[in-house]
Amino acid sequence: MALLEVIVMFGSALSAVTAAILYLGRTPVRAVQSTEPEVPGLSFLFDGVDLEHASPQAEIAMRREPGVTDWQALKAGLSSRFPGLPDADDIQSVETLTLQAARSDDGAVLRLHREAGMTRVEIEDQVSADPNAKHAIQSLESELKNLRLAATAAPYPIWLADETGSITWRNAAYGTLEKAAKGIDADDASPIFQFDPDDLTGKSSVRAPVQMDGNGTTEWYSVTATQAGKASAFHAVDINAVIQAEVAQRNFVQTLAKTFAQLSIGLAIFDRNCQLALFNPALVDLTSLPAEFLSGRPDMLSFFDRLRDNRVMPEPKNYGSWRQEISEMINAASHGSYHETWTLDTGHTYRVSGRPHPDGAIAFLIEDITAEISLTRNFRAELELGQSLMDTFEDALVVFSSAGVLTFCNAAYREMWKLDPDNSFADVTIVDCLQAWQDQCKPDPAWGDMRDFVMKVGERAPWEAEVQHKNTGAIRAQISPIVSGATVIRFSELVGQPVAADPAPS
DSSP states (O other): OHHHHHHHHHHHHHHHHHHHHHHHHHSOOOOOOOSSOOOOEEEEEEETTEEEEEOTTGGGGSOOOTTOOHHHHHHHHHTTTSTTOOOGGGTTTOSEEEEEOSSTTOOOEEEEEEETTEEEEEEEOOOOSOHHHHHHHHHHHHHHHHHHHHHHTOSSOEEEEOTTSOEEEEOHHHHHHHHHHHOTTSOTTSOSOOOOGGGOOTTOEEEEEEEOTTTOOEEEEEEEEEEETTEEEEEEEEOHHHHHHHHHHHHHHHHHHHHHHHOSSEEEEEOTTSBEEEEOHHHHHHHOOOHHHHHTOOBHHHHHHHHHHTTOSOOOSOGGGHHHHHHHHHHHHHTTOEEEEEEOTTSOEEEEEEEEOGGGOEEEEEEEOHHHHHHHHHHHHHHHHHHHHHHTOSSEEEEEOTTSBEEEEOHHHHHHHTOOGGGOSSOOBHHHHHHHHHHHBOOOTHHHHHHHHHHOOSOOOOEEEEEEETTTEEEEEEEEEOGGGOEEEEEEEOTTOOOOOOOOOO
16 A cells, blocks of 8 residues: 555656646746846947948948048948048047037937057947947938938029929028019919920020019029939029120120121131131122121131132232242231231232231231322322422422421532431431531521521511531521421522631631
8 A cells, every 4th residue: 555655646746747847838938137238339440441340230331432441431421420520531640539429319429449559430329229220210310401401501492393393392592582583472383483394304404584573673593403203303593693794795796796897997807716707897898708608607718719819819929839828827817927918900909917816716807008008109209209399409408397307308408518317317406407507617696596496486487697608608598487387498509709718816
């Protein structure tokens, strides 16, 4: 019996142990947690600007681009969340640096410190979420905030429109312009810029006017469109200054064109490519070149070839060297040293000059000086006729201007006084003549009176005096005023009167 009880008791104990084991196997065992919370974060170790080590998934936070160093990639990835990271050149000089996250609701802290000649960067975040995901979210939110601030506070209008053209978003500058153009009660969905959307392809721009409701003026903007899926982003830049400058330039060009059209001088301006860029009607009249030919923008060689064909240029002596002569003329004009007078077979005379203009342009001016040349020739002929006539007189004649400068004398004067004023480089005055006259004559107070009479201003009466030449005897001098304050002196030899003897010394 005792043995049976022992067996029963052993079996009961074994059953109890088995049940206990089965119960404990179904109950989870709780792990012992540390009293200090785990602090997730990102860690980077740099040797200069090169990344030596990073915590798992930390490199995802770096914004790598071709041609940038590891430190530049780190700064690009963290700058939106932690502004203030030093540049690559300043890493060695920074021992420790602590930066708080830019957003107030972001409790992350960036710590930088030097250790053993290397730079360690750590980001500590008290949130138990994935540190890399948390950093990505915080960086995107910071970047979004900066972009929203940049777009909203931009000084030029920015707006978004859907595929139907309705505006879905606008910045403050657009709102201000919209109020000025439409007033406060305007329909916000309709755009204020009037332009054809088909003119905007890709990132091309188009000029769009905006009518101001207050003063009735028109403002001009350059609008650029960027496609973003089915929506479009538009940027408008104020170009009023550009429009005003273009209007002023256009008015100035029109003024110059009107001035050139009224000039009697032919004007031909060739651009840097040696093509005719501008000409005036006088050029057509002087050269007899068709306006259709000139409007076709011929080059210089073609232009001068047509001038030669129309006999508006002197015929070259050697036609084989014609091109070389034209090239030399163009080269001289580009340096501003071309000035020629063309005498044509038609009897006309042209003055042609070439002058350089900015940006490699060359201007040729053709002036008809036929009347001027004819007048000069006639005047020269009259002078020669008058000179020949005066040379026939036996009496010596000399004319002085109101300033006392000798302007004319005849052959008898040169023979009497042995003087030739034409061979003198300087002006010959009454003082110079009196000195020569007194050297050949005896002293007489009349010489001084002649000088005073020639230089006198105002009313003058003619008079005469008799002087004694040392060789030829008595000479009568007739002094008479003529036009423009000039004076003519006429010397006549008194024939039959002997040379007076010098008075005996006392």
